[in-house]
Amino acid sequence: MKYQHALALNPYARDSTATMGVFPSTGLEYIATNMKDLVGKVTLLDLRYEPEYQDAEALSGFIRKEIDLLCISITWSSQFSAICDFIAGLPDEVTTVVGGNKATAEVETIFERCPNVDIIVRGEGEDTIKDIVNDLPLKDIQGLSYRENGKIIHNANRDLPDILHVPYPDRSLRRHPYRWTQNGVQVSNLTFDTVLASRGCPFNCRFCTFNLNPLGQKRKYVERQLESVVEEIKGITADVIMFSDDNFFTNPERSKLLCDQIIANGIKKSFIVQTRIEITRDEELLKKTEQAGFKIFLVGVESPHDKILKHFNKGFNQSQIREAFKIFNKYNIFIHGYFIYGNIGETEEEMVYIAQFAKELKLDSISFQKLRVDKFSPLKEVIENTPGYHYTASHGSVYSDRYSIKDLKRIRNRIRFKFYTLPQLGRLFRKIYRLHMISDREWLGVFMALPGILIDALKKEFKKTRKRKLTK
Ligand code: SF4
DSSP: OOOSEEEEEEOOSSOSSTTTTOSOOHHHHHHHHHHGGGSSEEEEEEGGGOGGGSSHHHHHHHHHHHOSEEEEEOOOSTTHHHHHHHHHTSOSSSEEEEESHHHHHTHHHHHHHOTTOOEEEOSOOHHHHHHHHTTOOGGGOTTEEEEETTEEEEOOOOOOOOGGGSOOOOGGGOSSOEEEEETTEEEEEEEEEEEOOEEOOSOOOTTOOTTBOTTOOBOOOEEOOHHHHHHHHHTOOOSEEEEOOSSTTSSHHHHHHHHHHHHHTTOOOEEEEEEOGGGGGOHHHHHHHHHHTEEEEEEEEEOSOHHHHHHHTOSOOHHHHHHHHHHHTTSOOEEEEEEEESOTTOOHHHHHHHHHHHHHHTOSEEEEEEOBOOTTOTHHHHHHTSTTEEEOTTTOBEEESSSOHHHHHHHHHHHHHHHSOHHHHHHHHHHHHHTTOSOGGGHHHHHHTOOHHHHHHHHHHHHHHHHHHHHO
């Protein structure tokens, strides 16, 4: 055995997404689980939950004393520069392997900025990490870039792993449960986990890079065996499970079987899924999901405008979205809509219309992102060939001669304040209450942790009322 003690490290001390640290680092846990029987010991450290190791010096002390293989996951574009600095401050003498989506897209930059990084795993890394810990010659391992005699060697890409034979994350490697915390304060006693029941998505939305890895390899839609998924869920102690599948209901018949098994096994959890609107064509499935505990649907609506939906190759139009939401709203499900603004040819008023459209659909909450391109996203070429449109080098955020990044931020705030009004917040909390997602005692914590966005909305509403009173 070449390595006695491997450290699998999530280097992000704070979350890069809106999920507020409630969910584990799934990709890193897959890597840790896949190498655990091939090394003496694995320690899994998620810095969001390990304040004593957030300081590079303290972490370096632990690494020098204990660790002979350091595996780090770099997933997000945000904080990328700070994460590179953090990694560069870790010990040079320990074999350091970096992987993850962002690492795959930024191989050269990471080698340049982090002289202590020896190897970068590109693409999905479950098989590659096994070859590394089994001490295969680096030149023979596909999917790697590594240093040799002062040069960077890039091996050929590796085929995507066969997920039917990839073990799911071993939760016993965790050092703590995952809870909802805000600014370091625990909001709720609920515990959270994630399950990946399938990988890939058969659709081809033009803006999407979920089902492409940063090497441009498209992940064919593949399903794990249902028995294995149910076995995994049965072993989970968390109250809330999010399926990280790109599009959970791709195979409705399989989804029904999964619901049946959840019910038959007496599994009492709350589930969160990402889905397309097509699920509303199958009300039998919607009924089953309600019975099985599926409480939050994250729905990719993307835009209210047919010209943009068509350009995205989304596969549906505004009137189909409206019809789908009439059906969604018959069920006791919390529905969150994803939107993209700042699209090619989109005017400010068209962007702001997202808020009104979302209200017409009776969405409980929404999030909206600027149009972005990734290294291999099909949109990159489109933006490059559209006069007046550009993207930032750091995040791939698209902007134009007409709407700068600053303008887009202002527009984002307009959408936000138009949607998150007091009545809307009331609707949102009523829905959470109806779904019994939070106990009575936890409401206080939730209110105290209301994100800035909601507090801003309240302030704005207050100012408006005051102004009205003063003008009377
Ligand atoms: S349905 Fe979702 S995951 Fe699939 S290609 Fe479209 S945006 Fe991507």
